[in-house]
Amino acid sequence: MARPYLSIPTASPSPRSDEPQQVWEQDDDPLILWMLSLTPAERLAAAQGFADSLWRISRERET
């Protein structure tokens, strides 16, 4: 499958020493890898679906 963004600059900013020790649990890598397997349009659609779900819930609570 075509992988967009292979040309993204590889420079990753170094963590600041005064930042809280928040780390990404690598057990959750499959979620990122799934997102990366999608096209940009598909990723946006996934985000839209999530927003739609929450919007529907909020509307139901108002009625």
Add this chain to the structure above:
Amino acid sequence: MNARPEFLEIARCLVENGVEFILVGGVAAIVQGAPVSTFDLDIVIDPTDAANGARLLGALQSIDARYLDLAGRDLRPTAERLATLKIHRLVTKFGVLDILTAIGNDRRYTELHGQTSLTALAPGLPIRILHLSAIIQSKEEAGREKDRAALPVLRRTLELANRPH
């Protein structure tokens, strides 16, 4: 919540009106693979570009944009406001649109432009998107707690995206 967020429709309106902008924030990160959530669209514009400001104003009028005002006043964007205010939090018929003139350490449109790529979010809809590395940098510089909370997943996304396949 106000109107249902419709990210693509806001972007489409801007593009169809010839507005030059850079997509930043949560949607920009999502489009590059970050599994984060967001309910608004964030863009950066050059407020000194009057012609672009006029096109933006037309786009905003077409989607019924008004300022998010806690007092409930109906305040609308104007050419003067677009040229002078640094942040515009707008409610539109397609959800919330945040228009910024700078992010991070006062990084503005001209500086950010070199860290963007054009990406089609739909057929015939190219959007200029800030690179994930620059999004990470801006969040580090902003230093807000919610920005810092997002950094681990953004960094990991960038790392995995850049791994050799």
